[in-house]
Amino acid sequence: MFLKNMAETKKFYLTKKGLEEFKKEYEALKGLRIAKTKGEVPKIWESEDLNPEYLSFQEDLNFLETRIAELENIFKSACLIRHPSKKELNIVNLGATVRVKVGEEKDEFTIVGTLEAKPSLGKISNESPVGRALLGHKIGEEVVVSSPIKAIYKIKKIKYN
Amino acid sequence: MKELVNFFHEIGKLKSKPRRGWVINDIKNPESIAEHTFRAAIMAWVLSNRRKNFNIEKVLKIALIHDICEIYAGDTTPYDSILPRNKKKRAELMKTWPRFSNYEKKKLAKEKYKREKRALEKLISKLPLNLKKEIKKLWLDYEMGLTAEGRFFRQMDRLEDFLQSMEYWKKYKKPPQGPWWLWAREHFDDPVLLEVIREMDNKFHKHKKPRI
Numbered sequence: 001m002f003l004k005n006m007a008e009t010k011k012f013y014l015t016k017k018g019l020e021e022f023k024k025e026y027e028a029l030k031g032l033r034i035a036k037t038k039g040e041v042p043k044i045w046e047s048e049d050l051n052p053e054y055l056s057f058q059e060d061l062n063f064l065e066t067r068i069a070e071l072e073n074i075f076k077s078a079c080l081i082r083h084p085s086k087k088e089l090n091i092v093n094l095g096a097t098v099r100v101k102v103g104e105e106k107d108e109f110t111i112v113g114t115l116e117a118k119p120s121l122g123k124i125s126n127e128s129p130v131g132r133a134l135l136g137h138k139i140g141e142e143v144v145v146s147s148p149i150k151a152i153y154k155i156k157k158i159k160y161n
Numbered sequence: 162m163k164e165l166v167n168f169f170h171e172i173g174k175l176k177s178k179p180r181r182g183w184v185i186n187d188i189k190n191p192e193s194i195a196e197h198t199f200r201a202a203i204m205a206w207v208l209s210n211r212r213k214n215f216n217i218e219k220v221l222k223i224a225l226i227h228d229i230c231e232i233y234a235g236d237t238t239p240y241d242s243i244l245p246r247n248k249k250k251r252a253e254l255m256k257t258w259p260r261f262s263n264y265e266k267k268k269l270a271k272e273k274y275k276r277e278k279r280a281l282e283k284l285i286s287k288l289p290l291n292l293k294k295e296i297k298k299l300w301l302d303y304e305m306g307l308t309a310e311g312r313f314f315r316q317m318d319r320l321e322d323f324l325q326s327m328e329y330w331k332k333y334k335k336p337p338q339g340p341w342w343l344w345a346r347e348h349f350d351d352p353v354l355l356e357v358i359r360e361m362d363n364k365f366h367k368h369k370k371p372r373i
Contacts, residue, residue, distance in 0.1 A: 063294075063298045066308060070308050105257070107260045109347070115306075118270075119348045120239075120266060121267055122266050127352070128347055129349075130346045130347045148342065148362050148366050148370050149339055
């Protein structure tokens with residue numbers, strides 16, 4: 001088996017919402033870093049919008065620094081997913097929410113970049129076999145994903161937010 | 162020291178807790194959560210060895226602690242909310258991959274997260290502060306994919322499951338492999354792990370192809 005060197009220096013495709021969330025988190029963490037040196041708790045940490053788990057960073061400066069560096073690395077290689085033109089609205093591209101029928105079952109996926117992928121929440125990566133196979137297809141088309149078993153994904157609806 | 166011994170005693174219980182995914186498939190002598198953790202850690206170490214700027218120590222620690230919350234939270238599967246009591250109906254359900262609306266997906270994920278976080282906090286509550294903080298942050302990294310290592314191990318964990326499912330399928334003709342493949346092709350995107358999956362397919366499905 002051939003294993004390549006896999007540095008995470010590739011492009012990170014992000015939705016507008018995803019990029020905004022990362023930026024918000026970054027600003028909050030930077031605020032926290034400054035406040036920690038002064039022994040204060042910044043106001044942003046009282047905001048309900050902020051993921052309560054970020055509060056864990058409050059306890060640990062190393063964790064805070066690691067996450068800040070991670071976010072900076074993401075921004076350096078970030079590539080914003082653009083909204084498609086009117087002509088392209090019926091084609092599955094990055095950022096599309098696709099309603100499909102797989103056999104007798106219905107499902108809905110949003111095709112995102114690897115950083116935003118959360119398959120258990122319906123966000124699948126453009127680099128996953130199904131995400132890759134759906135890209136470029138239109139409503140009504142059937143996409144076959146095989147090896148080793150064959151499954152047909154029939155595209156019922158494509159939506160862009 | 163007393164609190165550390167209590168902690169070691171508690172996590173030792175993972176050695177005798179069977180994984181629920183195999184129990185609901187009626188697998189004879191199913192592996193324990195600790196057995197899953199053991200191989201997932203080795204696979205994570207070996208498969209992350211060739212990556213640049215990758216903290217293998219962190220990956221290994223994430224591997225070791227990722228399921229310890231299950232001592233109190235229990236193991237969960239995507240089938241739990243729709244699982245029939247009737248054995249025949251259950252076996253039929255195992256031939257399908259459960260699909261939910263996006264609302265249900267979010268609800269189930271949120272419930273699972275809350276349950277496991279509470280369990281983890283209970284388990285580590287009496288540990289020395291530094292250790293408690295480290296375990297919590299490693300677990301959050303795994304759960305939320307905060308760093309490259311956390312994101313990698315999230316998929317790595319599932320790869321070990323997938324390998325185990327193929328081994329059971331070869332031995333017992335269950336669990337049905339169709340749903341596993343449907344799931345895998347939507348979940349994995351790491352190129353190295355996808356390459357491993359292709360090799361697993363060659364090894365286990367060379368003579369008999371799985372069906373949906």
